Every structure is written in C-alpha cells, then in structure tokens.
Amino acid sequence: MASRDLQLILVSLYSYFLESILLPAQSLARGRSYHRIRRFLETSQWWSAEQLRDFQWQELTRLLTIAFCSVPFYQRKYAAAGARLEDIRTWDDFQRLPPLTREEVNQHREELFPRDLTVRRLPHATGGSSGVPVRFYRTWQSYDWRLAATHRAYSWSGCRQGERTLYLWAAPLASQSFASRLRERAHAFLHRRLMVPTWLQNEALWERTYREALRFRPRFLVGYVSSLLNFARYLESRQLHLPTLRAVLTAAEPLPASVRGFLSQVFRVPVFETYGSREFMSIGAECDRHQGLHLNVENLVVEIASPDPDGYGDILITDLHNLGTVFIRYAIGDASRLASRPCSCGRGLPLLEPVERRVADVITLPGGRVISPIFFRHVLKEIPEILQYQVRQESPDRVVLLLVLARELSASSQSRLRAELGTVLNDTEFEICVVPSIPLGPSGKLHSVVAFRGPQPDPEPGGIPLE
C-alpha cells in the first residue's frame, strides 16, 4: 500500500513538473503563448456564462472585422449575401451570415486568410472521414489556443499532462519521416503516452496491447469509441482487467449509452466523452458530473443551425483565433443540441448534448425521399442489446442494417426495430444482419450510415441474417 501511495505521489509530482514548469518554460523559450492561454483558461472556466459570452463577442467582433476588411473569400461571399460589417450588432445578426462549407474551404484555401497576414501558415488536413479531406492552415497562435483548450478538457477527467496514458489511435505512422517519428517518440516519452495504432484491429493486436498495457501501467485510456469497444470485448471474453486505470476517455465517434455502460463495466472506471476534430482539436468534453460536453467557448463559437423542434440541428463552428484559415460558421458535418441548463460543477462553460452524428451520410431513397442519420440514432439507441451499428444503402432501394450485439436481440427488441424502421423504409427492401464487427472507414472511424454511391466494391457483410 505504502509503495502504491509513493507511486501516486511521484505521478502527481511529475504531472505538476510537466504542467507547471516544463511546458510553460518551453512555451516561453519559443516565444509562444501556450503558457499564458493555459493559465487564462484555468480561470475563465469558472466565469459566469454572461462573462464568457462577453469575452466571445469581443473576440468575434475582432475576427469579423478582419474577415470583412481583408479576407478576400469572405469579402466576396458576404457582399453577395448583402451582409455588411456595420449591420452585425447582435448574436442574431451574426447568425444570419451564410455558413462555410468544407468544399469552400478546399476550393478557396488561398483566399481564406487576411491579405496582410505576416505570420507563418502551417498546413494541416482532416482525415477525410466524410470522404473528402479538408485541407487548411493554422497559425502557431491558434495552435497554442487549441492545445491549451485540449489540455484543459482532458484535465476534467483527471487526465493531466504526464499521467501514464494509453492511446488506441488510428495514427498514420507509415507516411512519416524518420525525424518526425523520432520527435513523436520523444514527445510520447515526455508525456508518458503509449500510442497503439488501431488501423488494423484483430485478436493479435488486442493481445499485444493488453501485454504492453500491463507493463506500461496506464492510468488513463483514450481511444476511438470503436477501438475501445473492440478492446473491451477482447478483455471481457478472456476475463482480463487493467488494474491501474482511473478513467476512459472516448473520442472521434458517438458514444451511445449502451457502449458507455459496457466500457465502464469492463474497464471498471468512469467513461468521459470528448468531442473534437482536426479542424479545431478539442471542441468539448465532459467533466466529472457527466451532464454534457463543456464547450471550449473561449476559443470557439459553437452554434446549432436551424434546429428542429427538439433543438437538434447541424453544428456550426467559428474559430476565434485561427487566421491561417479563417473558419466562420463552418458546417462540420455533425449534429447535436445545446443543453439549456448549466452544469452542477459550477463552470460557466455551456454544455453540448452528446453529438448525434459523425461520419454519417444522408440516405436518399428512390423518389428523392431523404433520411437523416439522426433518425437511425434515435431508433437504435432505444434498443439495449445494440453496441454498434452501420446502416448501408447497398443499392438505391435496398438497405442493410449491420448490428454488433452485446447479447441476442429479444423478441420485443426485434419487433420494435422492424416496426420503427418500417415507418421510414416501408417501400424499401431492408435486412438486419448480426455481425461480429463492423469494418472501419478509410480514416479509421466507424461510419454509422453509408449511402449508395454507385456500384460498391465491398464484399457482402457475411453476417447472420435475422428472420
């Protein structure tokens, strides 16, 4: 027990050293602002909602002035929409500006930054989980904001920098140069991270991961939901356990309540959902009250565009500090709703409800009928046996639902599933298949809805058809 206590003290000391001395010193020596922003964010999270809103407005008006006066793309786009800077006096005025699409970012990349920008632009790209990678630029200033926001968001689960953390990550290792691999290794060593690439998942990978984890003794486990789920199923089937874990953090994919329950049962620790993207890094994360995802509003404005009667709608994001590519009201391709209540932890940061759609297509049926991915989420989240699903439109009028189950579907779940899906797919052939696992998309994420795009090269799923 005494040696365990000593270990915990040493861990805290190392985290303290890294967070309070080494990282700030590094930032200072490089002439960067990470250390200042990180300190600011520690304080501002406890501001009132009004104070945070005022801060956002001040940063937003500064950004809009730049966009209207010196970013060629916005000058043209907003002029065509009849929008003038002097007309934007309230949040409602701002919300009338036309959104930015990912196609626009790709097509007008060289017109999306201020003409007089003097700082370096650092190229970056998304993983292309929606089919097309988005290429954009960041500045060091914006990188410092997003890194500080990410570190704060992780700290809400207790995962501070320097804590031993195991990452199940779809990290692209092959295309990197020797120097950048070396740099990454040094970084992982300093931050005490064990990175396990999960592009290709099979028994051998999980066996190796488990063995390495026992040696590494992680206190935190971070991963894509699908990777965590597959690892948990491996551990459960062999009755294995990682005794040093304190929390699991999920990323990159939606976290249905059934999966959260399963992960916390297998790993025997609380599960924290986080929401982020390559374009912005951390957007939001749960604190220990698990009442929603606290948004990083000092760096981002997160809005819901044309919400439905329940408040759900597409998420639009404005990055307040990235002049490398100016994102204003960017349609990120996910949907959710804002919670109206504050969190009981006392932070003024508003809450986003769990994100409803990620890496999902809209299905168009013959005759032009369109089904939103939100429909499937709503129906399938009510079926307790379902761990993962994928809706595949195999041909214009044939839809297959692949299911990974925690246990066999009960008769009532089966009839409920058929009845609910039948309300929308009544004139379409649809089949339900139980499969052992669902292959991940090219970005390493699970695609929950895949629309028909012409002849499909994929083989048949090979599941067990349900009657």
Ligand SMILES: [Zn+2]
């Ligand atoms: Zn909270």
